[in-house]
């Protein structure tokens with residue numbers, strides 16, 4: 099291959115790392131195979147975004163983090179993610195260790211598994227093996243997914259048994275406390291038939307100077323009639339280059355709803371793909387972003403229809419300021435045979451400065467006649483007539499702009515089910531757009 | 533608060549380089565209700581927009597004074613703070629901003645920093661006004677004008693009027709698209725504000741609104757000017773006979789702004 103980036107970690111390192119974590123043999127071999135594949139796989143090729151100069155190699159792979167006995171011992175910026183009446187189902191990952199975790203007895207009694215990925219590999223190896231990087235994403239998707247499989251160093255496993263309905267959201271915070279710690283983080287969420295779960299995660303770091311990498315994969319498997327609502331707020335600082343791939347598979351009558359706040363300050367590739375495998379399955383992919391500084395970002399939301407009567411709805415709203423540059427692609431794909439399916443999407447970009455750039459690429463790929471599909475896309479500035487309307491009621495120009503921008507990003511904010519996270523996201527938006 | 537006076541003097545307005553208003557003169561005092569009528573495209577909304585400061589309209593000549601203060605020098609929000617209000621013919625839709633958040637921001641903007649309305653008081657006032665205008669309470673949590681029917685938008689404009697209590701209001705076709713019951717409700721809302729401290733300029737095509745809100749004066753606009761003024765009887769005659777007699781009387785062939793008189 100022409101552009102050869104040397105892999106920062108070799109076979110011996112990966113073997114030792116896996117053994118050190120006491121992983122089952124299949125996992126070690128899975129990693130080693132992935133490492134080998136990584137050498138020959140191409141990098142992902144995000145549309146219209148050049149990533150050859152991005153840092154994917156400069157990071158520290160293993161940094162532990164201190165445990166705490168209660169959430170109150172954590173610094174304010176982490177505490178802020180939790181409601182006053184602290185949720186009972188929480189995992190806080192600090193660098194590559196679990197700093198705090200708790201699961202209510204009601205859930206464990208029902209057979210719900212909500213634990214870090216390392217523990218899951220010990221306690222539920224077969225269940226993890228059954229779903230890990232099989233249906234939702236393939237190891238050989240590209241070099242970064244293979245590297246992810248080889249270097250996995252954190253994450254969470256969720257299993258909701260048949261017909262179990264979890265009322266309270268499961269809440270996870272992934273905290274890159276160390277400036278150089280790389281999160282090769284994997285979230286595997288399996289909702290068995292007829293189950294329901296709401297999951298909310300936050301990623302956060304503060305490394306403005308030092309460089310690191312986040313290579314994140316999420317897999318959501320919604321079996322027949324399952325319902326998964328997945329909220330995420332990504333908020334890595336400028337130093338972290340992010341590759342995040344959130345994948346979902348929905349089987350018959352299953353429903354997956356994504357609400358993703360993409361608030362990273364560093365260069366980012368974010369992909370969100372849902373395959374609607376089953377008849378009458380449903381997916382909603384809502385994502386909002388704010389770009390600032392000179393960061394470059396590439397966002398893809400893809401819903402692919404295989405099942406009949408399947409419904410997919412994509413919404414992407416981005417606000418760009420300073421010299422930020424972002425590409426938004428919305429892909430609605432209907433495979434042959436997925437008749438009576440409906441693929442809808444909306445991509446809108448709001449530009450707040452002359453130097454900012456935003457592209458919205460709506461793509462419909464349809465291989466079946468008996469379907470409905472539609473898209474709306476726009477790139478523009480704050481509408482002066484909207485400003486005029488608000489100002490005509492006495493609202494100042496700055497406040498009117500603020501209202502319009504928050505309103506524009508609201509489709510995701512209002513969807514986040516945990517009040518503290520919602521508030522925190524609103525504050526991040528506030529900070530970023532002003 | 534003492535009664536305010538809005539004076540419009542020889543107002544000339546252009547939009548995208550085209551002159552629409554060609555010298556409008558009007559004075560509205562607190563306590564007075566004025567109706568402005570006139571065929572389509574004669575400059576009525578242009579007048580309303582220029583008073584409020586719509587970004588597309590450029591005033592090229594003339595004055596707008598509120599109690600002697602130069603309105604045209606003010607930013608749009610300053611005009612509202614000075615006591616002006618415009619119920620728009622086509623209100624904007626603003627996604628993601630709830631009607632109630634918008635109303636509270638507006639009220640607080642007018643009250644000024646440090647004098648914000650207590651939340652409970654706001655909710656009470658909003659609920660009362662919504663009841664008065666027979667607006668479904670759900671409308672408070674819906675996004676501002678988004679997906680509102682034509683009639684709902686108009687009622688929502690009047691809701692704002694009632695809560696913001698301006699000194700001088702311009703109502704641009706507040707009756708269009710309203711069914712007869714809604715028309716009564718909206719008129720009731722406007723009449724409630726009647727008093728020495730409130731002046732109103734009502735732009736309408738129909739006598740039926742004026743059956744409920746009796747104007748003190750009626751003005752007819754053609755070719756970007758006020759061409760005739762009179763009492764309530766003028767509106768009645770227009771309803772019965774249309775505009776032809778005025779055109780004849782004044783020797784106007786084309787009443788639109790395209791034509792120079």
Ligand SMILES: Nc1ncnc2c1ncn2[C@@H]1O[C@H](COP(=O)(O)OP(=O)(O)OP(=O)(O)O)[C@@H](O)[C@H]1O
Nearest residue numbers: 547548550552571572573574575576577578579789
């Ligand atoms: N952007 C524009 N460019 C050119 N002409 C315009 C523009 N906007 C409005 N006009 C013209 O200005 C004239 C006056 O419009 P205005 O909206 O003030 O009329 P109006 O009296 O309110 O009519 P209606 O009763 O139909 O509401 C019309 O002829 C209209 O076509």
Ligand SMILES: [Mg+2]
Nearest residue numbers: 576577578621
């Ligand atoms: Mg008009």
